[in-house]
Amino acid sequence: GQQVMQIPQYQHVQEGEDFTTYCNSSTTLSNIQWYKQRPGGHPVFLIQLVKSGEVKKQKRLTFQFGEAKKNSSLHITATQTTDVGTYFCAGPGDYKLSFGAGTTVTVRA
C-alpha cells in the first residue's frame, strides 16, 4: 500500500537557522498534506499541496510538492522556539491518509 517516508527523523536546529525536512513516496500522490504536532499535543493540519511543482508559504514555512508528485519538502527559515514539534507528511492511501513517521524538531536557543 501507499507509504510515505520522512527524513530526517530528528532535526536539532540552532535558533535562527534554516532547515528542511523531506517526505518521499514510492508512488505518485494526488496530493500531500502536512501536519504539526506540538509536544504533548495533537496533530494540527498545516497545508495541502495538490499541483505538480506547487509551492506554498506560511510565514517562515515553505512547502513544496515535487514535479513528479512523489516527494515534498518543508523548509523553515529563521527557526524559532515555537517551531518545536513533530512535522508529519501524509499522502492519500486509498481513502485514508498514510502518515509518515514524522520529523521531530528541537531548537537550541
Next chain:
Amino acid sequence: GAGVSQSPSNKVTEKGKDVELRCDPISGHTALYWYRQRLGQGLEFLIYFQGNSAPDKSGLPSDRFSAERTGESVSTLTIQRTQQEDSAVYLCASSPSTGDVYEQYFGPGTRLTVT
C-alpha cells in the same frame, strides 16, 4: 465551532480490564478515524468510518480491539482484556469527506496507561 472531542483525556486501567474510549466528531463530518500513537512514535491507523458504509478495520492490531459508530455521530473504541502494550495515546480525527481534498481534524486524544 466545536472541534473534535475525546473522553476520557486520561485512563489508567489494570491489565486484563476492558476500556471504552469515546470520540465526538465535528458535526457534519462524514469520515471518522482512530489512530494509536505510542510514545515518540508516529500515527498508527486503526479504523475508519465513512457514513453508513462498512468500516475499514484493517488497522486493528488484534480482535481485542473493536469500534462502533452510529451514523455520522459519536464513535467508541473498545479494547478488551487490555495489555501493557496497549498503553498509548489514542487519537480520533474527523474529516468532511473521504475525498483527497479535505484535511483531518484531530481530537486531543485519550492517554491510556495499562498497569
